[in-house]
Amino acid sequence: MEQRTYHMSPEEFRRLGRQVVDWIADYYERIESYPVLSQVRPGDIRSRLPADPPAQGEPFADILRDLDEIIMPGITHWQSPNFFAFFPTGASFPSILGDLVSSGLGVQGMLWATSPACTELETHVLDWLAKAMGLPEQFLSTSTGGGVIQDSASSASLCALLAARERALDYRGNLHGLDGRLVAYASAHAHSSIEKAMMIAGLGRENLHLVAVDDSYAMRPDDLARLIKADRAAGLTPAFVAATIGTTSSNAMDPIRALGEVCRREDVWLHVDAAMSGTAALCPEFRWTHDGLELADSYCFNPHKWMFTNFDADCFYVADRAALINTLSILPEYLKNQATESGAVIDYRDWQIPLGRRFRALKLWFVIRHYGIEGLQYHIRRHVELAQQFAGWVKAHERFELMAPAPLNLVCFRHKAGDEFNERLLTRLNESGELYLTHTKLDGIFTLRMSIGQMYTEERHVVAAWEKITRTAAELENEG
Amino acid sequence: MEQRTYHMSPEEFRRLGRQVVDWIADYYERIESYPVLSQVRPGDIRSRLPADPPAQGEPFADILRDLDEIIMPGITHWQSPNFFAFFPTGASFPSILGDLVSSGLGVQGMLWATSPACTELETHVLDWLAKAMGLPEQFLSTSTGGGVIQDSASSASLCALLAARERALDYRGNLHGLDGRLVAYASAHAHSSIEKAMMIAGLGRENLHLVAVDDSYAMRPDDLARLIKADRAAGLTPAFVAATIGTTSSNAMDPIRALGEVCRREDVWLHVDAAMSGTAALCPEFRWTHDGLELADSYCFNPHKWMFTNFDADCFYVADRAALINTLSILPEYLKNQATESGAVIDYRDWQIPLGRRFRALKLWFVIRHYGIEGLQYHIRRHVELAQQFAGWVKAHERFELMAPAPLNLVCFRHKAGDEFNERLLTRLNESGELYLTHTKLDGIFTLRMSIGQMYTEERHVVAAWEKITRTAAELENEG
Numbered sequence: 001m002e003q004r005t006y007h008m009s010p011e012e013f014r015r016l017g018r019q020v021v022d023w024i025a026d027y028y029e030r031i032e033s034y035p036v037l038s039q040v041r042p043g044d045i046r047s048r049l050p051a052d053p054p055a056q057g058e059p060f061a062d063i064l065r066d067l068d069e070i071i072m073p074g075i076t077h078w079q080s081p082n083f084f085a086f087f088p089t090g091a092s093f094p095s096i097l098g099d100l101v102s103s104g105l106g107v108q109g110m111l112w113a114t115s116p117a118c119t120e121l122e123t124h125v126l127d128w129l130a131k132a133m134g135l136p137e138q139f140l141s142t143s144t145g146g147g148v149i150q151d152s153a154s155s156a157s158l159c160a161l162l163a164a165r166e167r168a169l170d171y172r173g174n175l176h177g178l179d180g181r182l183v184a185y186a187s188a189h190a191h192s193s194i195e196k197a198m199m200i201a202g203l204g205r206e207n208l209h210l211v212a213v214d215d216s217y218a219m220r221p222d223d224l225a226r227l228i229k230a231d232r233a234a235g236l237t238p239a240f241v242a243a244t245i246g247t248t249s250s251n252a253m254d255p256i257r258a259l260g261e262v263c264r265r266e267d268v269w270l271h272v273d274a275a276m277s278g279t280a281a282l283c284p285e286f287r288w289t290h291d292g293l294e295l296a297d298s299y300c301f302n303p304h305k306w307m308f309t310n311f312d313a314d315c316f317y318v319a320d321r322a323a324l325i326n327t328l329s330i331l332p333e334y335l336k337n338q339a340t341e342s343g344a345v346i347d348y349r350d351w352q353i354p355l356g357r358r359f360r361a362l363k364l365w366f367v368i369r370h371y372g373i374e375g376l377q378y379h380i381r382r383h384v385e386l387a388q389q390f391a392g393w394v395k396a397h398e399r400f401e402l403m404a405p406a407p408l409n410l411v412c413f414r415h416k417a418g419d420e421f422n423e424r425l426l427t428r429l430n431e432s433g434e435l436y437l438t439h440t441k442l443d444g445i446f447t448l449r450m451s452i453g454q455m456y457t458e459e460r461h462v463v464a465a466w467e468k469i470t471r472t473a474a475e476l477e478n479e480g
Numbered sequence: 481m482e483q484r485t486y487h488m489s490p491e492e493f494r495r496l497g498r499q500v501v502d503w504i505a506d507y508y509e510r511i512e513s514y515p516v517l518s519q520v521r522p523g524d525i526r527s528r529l530p531a532d533p534p535a536q537g538e539p540f541a542d543i544l545r546d547l548d549e550i551i552m553p554g555i556t557h558w559q560s561p562n563f564f565a566f567f568p569t570g571a572s573f574p575s576i577l578g579d580l581v582s583s584g585l586g587v588q589g590m591l592w593a594t595s596p597a598c599t600e601l602e603t604h605v606l607d608w609l610a611k612a613m614g615l616p617e618q619f620l621s622t623s624t625g626g627g628v629i630q631d632s633a634s635s636a637s638l639c640a641l642l643a644a645r646e647r648a649l650d651y652r653g654n655l656h657g658l659d660g661r662l663v664a665y666a667s668a669h670a671h672s673s674i675e676k677a678m679m680i681a682g683l684g685r686e687n688l689h690l691v692a693v694d695d696s697y698a699m700r701p702d703d704l705a706r707l708i709k710a711d712r713a714a715g716l717t718p719a720f721v722a723a724t725i726g727t728t729s730s731n732a733m734d735p736i737r738a739l740g741e742v743c744r745r746e747d748v749w750l751h752v753d754a755a756m757s758g759t760a761a762l763c764p765e766f767r768w769t770h771d772g773l774e775l776a777d778s779y780c781f782n783p784h785k786w787m788f789t790n791f792d793a794d795c796f797y798v799a800d801r802a803a804l805i806n807t808l809s810i811l812p813e814y815l816k817n818q819a820t821e822s823g824a825v826i827d828y829r830d831w832q833i834p835l836g837r838r839f840r841a842l843k844l845w846f847v848i849r850h851y852g853i854e855g856l857q858y859h860i861r862r863h864v865e866l867a868q869q870f871a872g873w874v875k876a877h878e879r880f881e882l883m884a885p886a887p888l889n890l891v892c893f894r895h896k897a898g899d900e901f902n903e904r905l906l907t908r909l910n911e912s913g914e915l916y917l918t919h920t921k922l923d924g925i926f927t928l929r930m931s932i933g934q935m936y937t938e939e940r941h942v943v944a945a946w947e948k949i950t951r952t953a954a955e956l957e958n959e960g
Contacts, residue, residue, distance in 0.1 A: 006855030007788075007935060008573035010505040017501030020577050024584035025490040025497070038596050042824040045600035053608035057852035060574075063845070067581065071842075074597025079586045086594075086814070089836070091586030093488035094540075097500050101547065103579045103790050104504035106559045106571030114566075116518050117554025120525035128533035151631060152834040162680060174684025175655040176662075192812040193835055199807070200642060200833065202682025204654025248814055304836075308487075310583050311838055327679070332672040334566070334728055334920040334929070338907075344522040353680065353833065354632040355673055356569070356784075358791055362551075365543070372537035375486030427818075440814040449814070455487060 006057060016060050023064065024096070028456075031080050035433025038076045045074040076436065081456040084465060085438040087248065087276045087410075088453035092308035094370035098363030099310055109357040112345035113337045119346055122149055122361035125368065126315055129303075132373050133281035136294035139317035141346075147317045148351040149360045153275035154193035155353060156300035156316035157242060159324060161197045164240040164269030164297070166327040173327075175202050183207045183231050184240035187219040187254065189247040191273060216405050217250050217442065219243060221258035228266050240269045243296075245289050246277025249440040250403070250447075251410035253277075257292025270296045275314070276453075279306040280384070280408055283377050289407070297323075306383075306409075306453045307376060309367050313360050316351075325350045379455065383409045386462045387452045393466050399473065403447045411450040412442060415473050419446035428472050435465045486537060496540050503544065504576070508936075511560050515913025518556045525554040556916065561936040564945060565918040567728065567756045567890075568933035572788035574850035578843030579790055589837045592825035593817045599826055602629055602841035605848065606795055609783075612853050613761035616774035619797035621826075627797045628831040629840045633755035634673035635833060636780035636796035637722060639804060641677045644720040644749030644777070646807040653807075655682045663687045663711050664720035667699040667734065669727040671753060696885045697730050697922065699723060701738035708746050720749045723776075725769050726757025729920040730883070730927075731890035733757075737772020750776045755794070756933070759786040760864070760888055763857050769887070777803075786863075786889075786933045787856060789847050793840050796831075805830045859935065863889045866942045867932045873946050879953065883927045891930040892922060895953050899926040908952050915945045 008016070048070045078089055109118035126147030130139050138145045150156040161184065166173060168182055175182075182203055186194050188210050198208045209231065212223040228238045241263050243254040256272060263270040272293060278301020280286035293299060300316040303309035318324050329350040331340070339345045349355050368376075387409040394400045394413045403412040414422045423446055426439055440447050452462065488496070528550045558569055589598035606627030610619050618625045630636040641664065646653060648662055655662075662683055666674050668690050678688045689711065692703040708718045721743050723734040736752060743750040752773060758781020760766035773779060780796040783789035798804050809830040811820070819825045829835050848856075867889040874880045874893045883892040894902045903926055906919055920927050932942065 006851050010508050013573040014505045018498050020580050021497030025494045028490050040596050045597045046604050049604050053612050053848050054852045055854055057855050058849045063849050071597045076595045089588055093493040096583045099583045100500050100580055103576045106790050108569055115556045116520050117525045117551045124526050124529050132533050152836045154834040173679040175682035181656045192810045196810050199653040202655035310586050311836055330672045330676050354634040356632045356791055368533050369538045369543050371486050372534045374535055375537050378486055
């Protein structure tokens, strides 16, 4: 047969790979010149793309040109130091390089045998992080539990809920014909993924019972205990509590120890979602947020948020790996192999929803080794200092006010002129392109969120943001 | 405050990025020198890693050294042209570069507003593929449906099952207190992810009813119709059928049109999983496998298998996007924005399990533009030709036999000496490191799978594999 190829050769890849690396370096060097929030309108990007795919291959230079001309205007710059919206998602250069190696190797980590290093480095690096963060013993792979990388805290929380559901149902995997209802608990400030997980698991959103919060928007253990008691009295089966270390709205810290004591007493699975704030536990002075975690059944945090690791990388830990594996394991003939049958290895496909998996431990390994724990701590502390500084400015300003405690690096604040004014303020700030903020509602009040965790954010960016906010507010005040 | 940084500078990234690009090019140039299946034993890799993470950062050269010395022996080389195991997972250079740009941009595509280009390019490229593959109109974004990138066919099938469950339950999102049981259907040859999805969705593995197969291991529409009728008579609610275009075990082609007619008549959701073989539809002569797809409610295929795109990239299409969105949408205050409220945009977080999402359309865009449809077709046709050639050799050999039809690029075969002999043959072949094959069981018989779809597999690799197989079999025969 004829031997032909449309593949890019390794030599071309060397040349074009350098171009792309330089393109990325250039991007970071000029990133502050872009409007942070993309200013395009719906349909703008698609309207510039050809209706049909190319029949013949095109030169790589054309793709890079269109990347600049068509795609870049539609980018919201999450890696800009002026990105203060949502929670950040880090993409440090070491993590990009780790991920590039992962792309290059192109291995699957669904079974130990399909690339032993992919599984063993993952187990090892998750143990490293557990040690560096002072996580309790039960989450180490050398105990009854262990860690696994998930794509996101949403998926980790879903896996936790499923394992809790199955533990409560003795692993029958089926909700049909149950005598009682299973119920779960969280505060209204828990991440929306908990409610979504309830629906996916077939448990129903209405069976997520909302626990009252205190003045700092943290879950009240006494209310949790009360609800569980009432639900049991009503013939329901309490099965799952989702607590949060650092809620999305306001960075509230649910009191893990007191909640854990209730859960232990009531034999209810306690899952702790520390997606954003978990990384803070690398610094001993912030570990108070994790106090009582030894009472939890599962825990997750996202290095892809605040640990300078590009999406996706959520670290999910369970205290009892058997509960998770019993929930998610299915072994068809075509995946059977000697290593699995020996029982001496971990097959991570049994720890997650999908079968396939990327070699994501590489980027964590690159990040931890490049920064060292010391380097990670330094930048986390800087972000917290900057947020505290910002909170001080808000407090000292006569027209602005803080809307919630700022325990770490998220500041909830607003102008005193009311919801409509703050909505206009937010729109005008984001349209300026100079910074990007998002909002929430606290006790029904429209609240601005200043989220400081983008890797390259320095004091000058926070100073400029505050100046822009106060100046724009003054303009709006003058406009009446 | 002191200004310090542990971050890698853009200049360092330029230098080290080139090193990593060269490392990958070198890897591909020498990939045939590695044993395809890693030969390490459980624990070998971990035992070489330090027990604790580094307190201080380390030079990048040390990381690359350990990558070579510690990690590489634990790699099973999925990108080797001698990889004939499972199904392949492509990682072409253009896809690696597209993914590198995605890592560099580090944007989130959960909402249109969080990077409009991420959403619009995804919608557009999925429409491109639908057109190039001749998929029915209902899967285009311009109709009632549309496409979305999922991490894997497992997740796509789960989303399809959830939408089917919810359509059957009028979107109540809750299985408690149902009158009847919901049931689903697949053949025993459907992917294991269907059974896993049943458990995740709370429907129970035992409510996946197995439809009989014909001689080619394809689902029998008459048996499906019979089962549905019997289940309805028993008071159950048939809700979901999972058909497969190219089963994992033997590449069997379920007859979509006939199955679809049963599903339409019975008002049951038809999901079609073409994870591996879907890519073949890029070639008109292989589109018979997709005949009747206009009767399906959802469809998925994996460019990360056979379309030279690195994991993860599953393209998932639905005919009725409202059913999917009604199933998975939750909108907390902190995600509200003007674009979403206008209704003029797609927010892909409502089309998937997790909230966060990478800019994965970039790598598809790079692949399609680099190869053109012509280039993709060329390599797919070559793989099919090579598999047909291999099947011919098996048929012509007196000691080997085909175990199933080989419609495309998977050949199921075995030596006539029985299960135990074939198991020993497989072990010896894989231990040689010269190639990697996996097995399945067909009608209880241990069967070898020759899966030809790795990008760089050429005629010489298939010839060498067959020589190695027959030579090793002869050795084993002589050993008695």
